[in-house]
Amino acid sequence: MLFNSRQFIIFFPIVAVVYYVVPKKIRYLWLLVASYYFYMGWNPKYAVLLLFTTTVTYLSGLLLDYVTNSGMNDKRKEKYRKLTVAISFVCNLGVLFLFKYLNFAVGILGKVFSFFHVSLNIPAFDILLPVGISFFTFQALSYTVDVYRGEIYTEKNFFRYALYVSFFPQLVAGPIERSKNLLKQLAVPKDFCFDRAKEGFLLMLWGYFLKLVIADRIAIVIDTIYGDPSEYGGYYVIVATVLFAFRIYCDFAGYSTIAVGTAEIMGICLMENFNAPYLSLNVADFWRHWHISLTSWFRDYVYIPLGGNKKGRFRKYLNCLIVFLLSGLWHGATFAFVIWGGLNGIYQIVGELLLPVRRRIVGCLRLDESSFGFKVYKVVLTFILVDITWLFFRAGSLQAAIASIKALMSTHNPWILFDGSLYKCGLDQKNFLLAIICIIVLLIADGFKLKGHKIRTFICNQDWLFQVLFFALAVCFIIIFGVWGSAYDAKEFIYFQF
Numbered sequence: 001m002l003f004n005s006r007q008f009i010i011f012f013p014i015v016a017v018v019y020y021v022v023p024k025k026i027r028y029l030w031l032l033v034a035s036y037y038f039y040m041g042w043n044p045k046y047a048v049l050l051l052f053t054t055t056v057t058y059l060s061g062l063l064l065d066y067v068t069n070s071g072m073n074d075k076r077k078e079k080y081r082k083l084t085v086a087i088s089f090v091c092n093l094g095v096l097f098l099f100k101y102l103n104f105a106v107g108i109l110g111k112v113f114s115f116f117h118v119s120l121n122i123p124a125f126d127i128l129l130p131v132g133i134s135f136f137t138f139q140a141l142s143y144t145v146d147v148y149r150g151e152i153y154t155e156k157n158f159f160r161y162a163l164y165v166s167f168f169p170q171l172v173a174g175p176i177e178r179s180k181n182l183l184k185q186l187a188v189p190k191d192f193c194f195d196r197a198k199e200g201f202l203l204m205l206w207g208y209f210l211k212l213v214i215a216d217r218i219a220i221v222i223d224t225i226y227g228d229p230s231e232y233g234g235y236y237v238i239v240a241t242v243l244f245a246f247r248i249y250c251d252f253a254g255y256s257t258i259a260v261g262t263a264e265i266m267g268i269c270l271m272e273n274f275n276a277p278y279l280s281l282n283v284a285d286f287w288r289h290w291h292i293s294l295t296s297w298f299r300d301y302v303y304i305p306l307g308g309n310k311k312g313r314f315r316k317y318l319n320c321l322i323v324f325l326l327s328g329l330w331h332g333a334t335f336a337f338v339i340w341g342g343l344n345g346i347y348q349i350v351g352e353l354l355l356p357v358r359r360r361i362v363g364c365l366r367l368d369e370s371s372f373g374f375k376v377y378k379v380v381l382t383f384i385l386v387d388i389t390w391l392f393f394r395a396g397s398l399q400a401a402i403a404s405i406k407a408l409m410s411t412h413n414p415w416i417l418f419d420g421s422l423y424k425c426g427l428d429q430k431n432f433l434l435a436i437i438c439i440i441v442l443l444i445a446d447g448f449k450l451k452g453h454k455i456r457t458f459i460c461n462q463d464w465l466f467q468v469l470f471f472a473l474a475v476c477f478i479i480i481f482g483v484w485g486s487a488y489d490a491k492e493f494i495y496f497q498f
Helices: 006-023 024-040 043-068 074-100 102-115 133-149 158-167 181-189 193-226 235-265 285-288 290-301 312-331 334-351 357-363 372-395 398-410 429-450 455-460 464-482
Strands: none
Touching: 006 024, 024 043, 024 158, 024 464, 043 074, 043 133, 043 158, 074 102, 074 133, 133 158, 133 290, 133 357, 158 181, 193 235, 193 372, 193 429, 193 455, 193 464, 235 372, 235 398, 235 429, 285 290, 285 334, 285 372, 290 312, 312 334, 334 372, 334 398, 372 398, 429 455, 455 464
């Protein structure tokens, strides 16, 4: 069930109303039923995988609690505690590997053997990737580690824990929640709050604006250009890649924002997943503001356990590169995603190594790093560096990425930016202009957000007439410019494939 489908528009109000009507002590059971119904809307069979992940990590939590409170000596306790965590990881990552990485691994194995002139006739496995498997697997594993570290209590109620893993707003595309935040909230449900519901609804409207009005609109141009690199070369590829940077932002942030708003209406606070990433001053800053839940997951459960920055500069850089290579692999089982992750890691390493040189140059040129102009320069440079990596991400495979790069280098046609040629790529002039205006609105809103000003708080502080008019106009705008007539077909969110 998609957030941008008619089914969800009917489903969610029913869930929210019943949630506040039933007694508090059984609300989690109602949300659990609703969450499994939501997930089974894609493929009922894959609910078994969700249940498997839930059961393994739930039992690992109970076993960790039993060992910790047993009469064993400390050395033996630690041995069994680590073994429990290892079994939980092997079971869950094994399932993830089977569905997401098996064909990739078989392909690599075949190439290695072919290098030694040995032929392997291993057939490709036709396995459909379950929606959201990477998200709920990581969320469940974080619970195991948090219990091991003593950062969260062991949840004894299986059904409440099952809701933590399957909570429908963020189940299939995040944010990847932590047990320290979500599990505790599920144990103590809140009363209905009209002001909180208004803010949640505003967040949902903003998410629908990002997805329906911007992301789905510019996707038409992007798909047209990337779909035929032989026809659309040179500056067409540049335009498509720049637009893709905003498409993936609006698509993914749109989902996360709708998820946060949906949960907030029910009195549950989810973590923020994006914070004006394209206004970042460097690549490291970008990754502190982009997909925050995943970045922080890798930091807490991979980077720091590897030693973080406490074992010398070389190990720090190696750990950083490992994290970003794994992040690329998490997104997709192709070398294009690995290159995408590797480039982002290399950017950060090179950026830190060149920091003294850059400071010396800035000092020699007597530039003011705090000036608006210098910050704009850094924002633009960061965007260009990040956007280069998006080319590999959008291509999805190394062959497609190479084809796009060749198309980019093969033609010099800057005039297409001015002669109207871009309007033949799926969007007419009016729709193209609307998309650009909406992107500018997004950047302005992000600027306010970065300064600590929440526009939704400003709206909610106005009188009732202003609020009613704003809500009505916002809904009408999204319907008119986001839902494209009777032929409208809800498009999946990009991150559903991960």
